[in-house]
Amino acid sequence: MRETLRFGKAQKIKKRSEISRLFKEGRRWECSCFVLIYGRNALGWDRFGVMVSRRLGNAVMRNRVKRVFREMFRLNIKPCPPFFDILIKPRPGMGAAQRRAGMINAAEQSIFFNEWLGLVKAEGSLAGG
Numbered sequence: 507m508r509e510t511l512r513f514g515k516a517q518k519i520k521k522r523s524e525i526s527r528l529f530k531e532g533r534r535w536e537c538s539c540f541v542l543i544y545g546r547n548a549l550g551w552d553r554f555g556v557m558v559s560r561r562l563g564n565a566v567m568r569n570r571v572k573r574v575f576r577e578m579f580r581l582n583i584k585p586c587p588p589f590f591d592i593l594i595k596p597r598p599g600m601g602a603a604q605r606r607a608g609m610i611n612a613a614e615q616s617i618f619f620n621e622w623l624g625l626v627k628a629e630g631s632l633a634g635g
Contacts, residue, residue, distance in 0.1 A: 527545070543594075
């Protein structure tokens with residue numbers, strides 16, 4: 507059971523070619539805090555990546571944002587087909603108060619991510635995988 511709670515290397519999108527493919531062929535969902543780009547994969551598990559611009563803040567802020575998004579993915583993703591490559595790109599236009607406080611609206615992100623996850627996984631299973 508403990509192994510399923512990890513966010514391992516196999517679950518990360520790292521290569522430039524994979525990210526480029528998502529930008530070209532993937533679909534987009536947007537909210538006020540971030541853009542979610544996703545596309546199907548044939549690996550048998552979901553993968554996740556976070557792209558954070560320097561305009562979002564200093565290295566400490568950017569790394570914190572990445573950790574929050576990875577944890578959101580780890581806690582909310584369900585290991586059921588269809589499987590996706592998911593790329594999240596936080597928006598630099600997040601509220602100035604949030605940036606100064608070094609925080610992002612985790613509740614809004616989680617609700618949005620769960621809504622996307624429910625709709626897309628259900629849509630994929632209805633389409634035959």
